[in-house]
Amino acid sequence: MTEALSPAFRWRLPTRPVVSAELAAAGAARGLSSRLITVLAARGHASARDLDAFFGDPSEGLHDPALLPDADRAVARLQAAAAAGERVMVFGDFDADGLTGLTILVTALRCLGADATPYVPSRLDEGHGLSAAAVARAEADGQTLIVTVDCGTASAPEIATAAAAGIGVIVTEPPRRPGAAAGRRGRQPAPTRQPLPGSPAGGQRRRIQARATAAAGPPRRPGAGA
Numbered sequence: 001m002t003e004a005l006s007p008a009f010r011w012r013l014p015t016r017p018v019v020s021a022e023l024a025a026a027g028a029a030r031g032l033s034s035r036l037i038t039v040l041a042a043r044g045h046a047s048a049r050d051l052d053a054f055f056g057d058p059s060e061g062l063h064d065p066a067l068l069p070d071a072d073r074a075v076a077r078l079q080a081a082a083a084a085g086e087r088v089m090v091f092g093d094f095d096a097d098g099l100t101g102l103t104i105l106v107t108a109l110r111c112l113g114a115d116a117t118p119y120v121p122s123r124l125d126e127g128h129g130l131s132a133a134a135v136a137r138a139e140a141d142g143q144t145l146i147v148t149v150d151c152g153t154a155s156a157p158e159i160a161t162a163a164a165a166g167i168g169v170i171v172t173e174p175p176r177r178p179g180a181a182a183g184r185r186g187r188q189p190a191p192t193r194q195p196l197p198g199s200p201a202g203g204q205r206r207r208i209q210a211r212a213t214a215a216a217g218p219p220r221r222p223g224a225g226a
Contacts, residue, residue: 017041082114087143098150130155135162
């Protein structure tokens, strides 16, 4: 009976991180509690310089968006769609990452002049990944480009269906699928030591930076005059 009630696994708690005097002083100077300083130390922020980087300007230290694989092809396709007035479906996964990336991408594309419409699939009816229903909707609505967010790597049949209907597909989840206009791999070896964003939201932010950099003039807010 005792053996039956014994847990199959045992908790292994991490060793309490060592908070240096330098880190404690730097944290206190920022008004941080000792508990928060300990949490930061456990996450690898062990010096005053680490805290400065963590709490500093978030734009500093970000990698060049051109390092994203196929970024040039994706930007060129999005520019062409915006210039031609094409309708774009942004297909976002239904989880937190997908919805966050979807919101960023739709908002930014609209700011950059694209006719972008969000699409969130039904988890129960359509399942995970680019769905046949979404492709059919895009075709019915006259959308000629689909951009997936946090999904699409296992959707080769749907991508092929879209291509047969004259609809391009940009997959922003690794790895690139056959027939897709472009693909983005968030974590991969790169010629630099700069980490690429692994989250969909981070990836969309960098993709939009690349799009905005390539666009003529600053991005405009939705509804603003030309």
